[in-house]
Amino acid sequence: MLVLKTSFKNIIGAGKRTWLNVAVLSFTFVIMVSYNGFIDGWQQEAYRDTENWETGAGQLWHPQYDRFDVFTLQDAHAAIPSGLRTYVDNGTLTPILITQGVIYPQGRMQNILLKGIDPKQQILSIPSQELAQTGEISALIGSRMAESTALKKGDRVMIRWRDKNGVFDAREILIAGIFSTKVPSVDAGQLWLNLNTLREMTGMPDEATYFVESKDCPLKTDADGWLYKDIDFLTADIKAMTDGNRVESAVIFSILMAIALLAVFDTQTLSIFRRRKEIGTYIALGMTPKRVIWLFTLEGTSFSVLAVLAGFVWGTPLLWWFGKVGMKMPEIDMNVVMGDTMYPSYELSSILTAIVLIVCLSAIISYLPARKIAKQNVVNALKGKL
Amino acid sequence: MHFRKYSYICTAKVYDFMDTEFVISIDSLTKTFPVGGSFFTALNNVNLVFGKGEFTGLVGPSGSGKTTLLNIIGSLDTPSTGDASVLGHSIAKLTPKESAELRNRNIGFIFQSYNLLPVYTVYENVEFALLLQKTPVDARRKAVMEALEWVGLTDKEKSRPSQLSGGECQRVAIARAMVKRPAIVLADEPSANLDAKNSHNILQTMRKLNKELKTTFIFATHDEKVMQYLTRIVSLRDGEIEKDSLIEKPASC
Numbered sequence: 001m002l003v004l005k006t007s008f009k010n011i012i013g014a015g016k017r018t019w020l021n022v023a024v025l026s027f028t029f030v031i032m033v034s035y036n037g038f039i040d041g042w043q044q045e046a047y048r049d050t051e052n053w054e055t056g057a058g059q060l061w062h063p064q065y066d067r068f069d070v071f072t073l074q075d076a077h078a079a080i081p082s083g084l085r086t087y088v089d090n091g092t093l094t095p096i097l098i099t100q101g102v103i104y105p106q107g108r109m110q111n112i113l114l115k116g117i118d119p120k121q122q123i124l125s126i127p128s129q130e131l132a133q134t135g136e137i138s139a140l141i142g143s144r145m146a147e148s149t150a151l152k153k154g155d156r157v158m159i160r161w162r163d164k165n166g167v168f169d170a171r172e173i174l175i176a177g178i179f180s181t182k183v184p185s186v187d188a189g190q191l192w193l194n195l196n197t198l199r200e201m202t203g204m205p206d207e208a209t210y211f212v213e214s215k216d217c218p219l220k221t222d223a224d225g226w227l228y229k230d231i232d233f234l235t236a237d238i239k240a241m242t243d244g245n246r247v248e249s250a251v252i253f254s255i256l257m258a259i260a261l262l263a264v265f266d267t268q269t270l271s272i273f274r275r276r277k278e279i280g281t282y283i284a285l286g287m288t289p290k291r292v293i294w295l296f297t298l299e300g301t302s303f304s305v306l307a308v309l310a311g312f313v314w315g316t317p318l319l320w321w322f323g324k325v326g327m328k329m330p331e332i333d334m335n336v337v338m339g340d341t342m343y344p345s346y347e348l349s350s351i352l353t354a355i356v357l358i359v360c361l362s363a364i365i366s367y368l369p370a371r372k373i374a375k376q377n378v379v380n381a382l383k384g385k386l
Numbered sequence: 387m388h389f390r391k392y393s394y395i396c397t398a399k400v401y402d403f404m405d406t407e408f409v410i411s412i413d414s415l416t417k418t419f420p421v422g423g424s425f426f427t428a429l430n431n432v433n434l435v436f437g438k439g440e441f442t443g444l445v446g447p448s449g450s451g452k453t454t455l456l457n458i459i460g461s462l463d464t465p466s467t468g469d470a471s472v473l474g475h476s477i478a479k480l481t482p483k484e485s486a487e488l489r490n491r492n493i494g495f496i497f498q499s500y501n502l503l504p505v506y507t508v509y510e511n512v513e514f515a516l517l518l519q520k521t522p523v524d525a526r527r528k529a530v531m532e533a534l535e536w537v538g539l540t541d542k543e544k545s546r547p548s549q550l551s552g553g554e555c556q557r558v559a560i561a562r563a564m565v566k567r568p569a570i571v572l573a574d575e576p577s578a579n580l581d582a583k584n585s586h587n588i589l590q591t592m593r594k595l596n597k598e599l600k601t602t603f604i605f606a607t608h609d610e611k612v613m614q615y616l617t618r619i620v621s622l623r624d625g626e627i628e629k630d631s632l633i634e635k636p637a638s639c
Binding site for chain 1: 453457460462463482483485486487489490491495497499501502503504505506510514515517518519562
């Protein structure tokens with residue numbers, strides 16, 4: 001308790017040197033919490049939107065289907081097996097059919113994917129109910145697709161596709177709606193059609209390429225020859241990207257931390273040099289060298305404790321404001337799940353990790369120069385000599 | 387044994403010391419320091435005893451070994467050969483923890499440059515030694531105020547060392563040394579930074595405490611003003627005891 005009280009008194013008494021260290025450390029702390037908050041916020045949003053718009057709670061794939069190889073689409077379709085029919089009927093499983101096609105906006109040609117979706121499905125957020133209207137072939141596109149093809153709601157455009165026999169067919173379709181999503185993989189280069197319409201167009205009645213599961217669907221393994229893909233598999237690219245960002249975050253944090261710790265180390269080294277007489281006095285008054293080392297280590301560590309407190313004081317309103325207004329993202333299509341504005345999410349574990357890291361590293365960096373006290377000649381120290 | 391040693395080093399006169407309680411006994415003590423490639427002998431085969439309540443000065447020119455002897459008695463340094471027994475503790479054999487405990491409980495230090503803790507108030511500086519002893523808060527407060535009363539600084543308890551004069555700082559140092567009522571106070575050139583008036587003030591204070599509390603005071607000094615108050619003067623030269631005299635009636639007492 002005496003050492004704790006003395007260390008706090010000493011660092012408060014040190015004035016500007018203390019506040020400089022506290023400022024640098026608290027800046028590092030707030031930056032770390034903020035940066036991790038943005039990564040966590042983006043990750044949560046990416047997972048949530050991907051689940052809502054694309055993957056559902058899991059998927060069952062046709063064995064031939066490879067989402068990264070469009071050439072597999074020609075064979076990656078089959079009729080809905082009887083074992084899955086119940087789930088399709090009760091709405092916990094929705095079939096998606098995919099085929100390759102070409103669109104001709106303003107006479108230009110662009111390869112696209114034609115995706116059939118049940119207008120009554122409730123699993124994905126795609127507004128498929130807009131495809132329920134009968135009459136001409138209507139389609140939904142995402143805002144990225146609309147921008148790249150310069151199509152608007154109500155426009156008509158020619159599409160061409162191949163049926164199951166490889167025969168080309170073409171038809172003018174109506175753009176029934178344009179939806180906005182942060183998930184580019186259900187938007188860019190894709191045209192969403194009524195599932196039954198696409199089945200008719202391709203001559204693939206009652207067929208699907210894959211099924212999307214709702215949270216209530218009990219199927220969690222391969223079923224009837226269809227391969228089960230869990231949410232971890234389906235969102236692996238998001239995880240890889242956030243892991244990459246965390247490495248980047250760790251590098252930035254390490255640089256900031258190194259600067260802050262250098263300041264602490266410098267202060268400690270200078271302190272031990274300037275306060276030799278004080279060190280000698282502590283020992284003369286009855287402290288053991290070990291206790292004086294502990295005192296100086298605690299002083300260095302106290303910088304980080306004050307920094308965390310200061311960080312909470314000035315960082316809380318700032319981070320709250322970030323959480324409220326978010327961070328505007330540049331309008332570049334990076335083909336990742338990201339909105340116009342990124343909102344941070346401050347996880348307790350992330351904040352605690354930052355605190356523990358800062359405090360522990362400060363303690364270590366304070367201990368290193370303090371060890372010299374044990375080797376100091378007390379008699380010389382009392383006289384202020386080296 | 388103590389009598390034998392004392393009688394043979396005391397060159398001035400042989401007194402009857404049989405009733406004296408010795409607090410410090412120095413036996414064939416030698417201290418050498420490495421200087422360049424050779425060794426400098428700061429103390430050479432010194433034998434001394436100090437009785438309870440003595441007001442003794444170690445005098446001699448610079449480099450005579452008086453501060454080294456004081457540091458060894460205060461267990462801030464260790465002998466190269468021989469030993470010093472302080473209150474029954476062998477300085478050569480003490481562990482750092484035991485050594486710190488001995489200083490904390492039994493030895494008060496007064497330094498030439500005061501060595502007050504700059505961020506602490508006068509009260510806190512004096513209180514520090516008691517905090518190390520884990521003295522209960524009420525007893526601590528009482529002891530600190532009493533010590534400040536001895537040195538006449540009760541009105542300065544909230545001041546910081548930077549707000550005090552040199553004389554006041556040294557009085558705080560005396561209060562800090564005395565607050566724990568140690569058996570021994572070691573003062574290294576306590577008046578070197580003070581003017582004549584302040585020197586006499588602090589010496590009178592120390593002499594008063596020496597008489598009232600029976601604390602053994604040992605000074606390392608070559609200040610004539612200090613010598614006027616001493617009851618015993620041990621003269622050192624080149625690390626050896628040149629003369630050991632008892633002063634029956636010190637000039638300023």
